[in-house]
Amino acid sequence: MNKNFILKILGGLVVIGVVLFGLIQFVPVDRSNPPVVSEPNWDSPQTKALMERACFDCHSNETKWPAYAYVAPFSWLLAHDVQEGRQKFNLSDWARKPGEGGEMIESIQKGEMPMPIYLPLHPEAKLTPAETDALIAGIKATFGAEGGEEHERGEAGEHGEEGEYNEVGESN
Numbered sequence: 001m002n003k004n005f006i007l008k009i010l011g012g013l014v015v016i017g018v019v020l021f022g023l024i025q026f027v028p029v030d031r032s033n034p035p036v037v038s039e040p041n042w043d044s045p046q047t048k049a050l051m052e053r054a055c056f057d058c059h060s061n062e063t064k065w066p067a068y069a070y071v072a073p074f075s076w077l078l079a080h081d082v083q084e085g086r087q088k089f090n091l092s093d094w095a096r097k098p099g100e101g102g103e104m105i106e107s108i109q110k111g112e113m114p115m116p117i118y119l120p121l122h123p124e125a126k127l128t129p130a131e132t133d134a135l136i137a138g139i140k141a142t143f144g145a146e147g148g149e150e151h152e153r154g155e156a157g158e159h160g161e162e163g164e165y166n167e168v169g170e171s172n
């Protein structure tokens with residue numbers, strides 16, 4: 001093989017790569033933010049604010065989609081995390097998708113949440129040790145510290161009615 005031939009092959013591969021990169025941009029990505037339906041009974045605005053910084057992008061319907069969320073294949077990864085996160089518990093659809101305080105605290109203490117891979121591009125989600133302590137105390141006060149006791153604070157119980165959650169529009 002002479003050098004020209006190899007260069008042609010390499011050039012061809014680059015062109016194919018660029019074309020593929022262009023084409024995958026057309027794969028539809030769901031970046032929808034459904035309406036906020038019901039919220040937890042936050043113990044304080046501070047707890048909500050801390051969770052907004054660290055958790056809301058993936059565990060609520062108020063995701064702030066960053067610029068890289070519009071570029072495949074990064075968009076696919078993020079959209080996937082948001083979908084899974086909302087599936088676990090959704091702070092904007094709390095009556096239907098509640099979470100457990102104990103599990104949240106554990107995930108924070110283990111350093112699993114917020115997902116480490118997310119932090120370099122989202123420095124606002126990185127909490128100081130003092131902020132982490134405040135968040136954990138706030139989670140305890142809002143959700144209780146037990147896994148499986150999300151109904152502790154007198155929420156709707158078995159029926160899953162939204163009545164006793166904070167519906168959006170109520171004072172909060």
Ligand code: HEC
Binds near residue numbers: 056082105107113
């Ligand atoms: C970048 C997206 C993202 C952020 C930010 C994020 N999570 Fe998650 N979270 C996920 C995904 C995806 C899953 C489901 C996959 C898994 O369990 O690892 C999940 C699962 C969980 C679970 C279930 C635990 C388990 O092992 O399945 C808990 C509890 C949780 N998150 C709490 C939090 C809390 C609390 C915060 C904020 C301090 C947070 N998450 C921030 C994406 C995120």
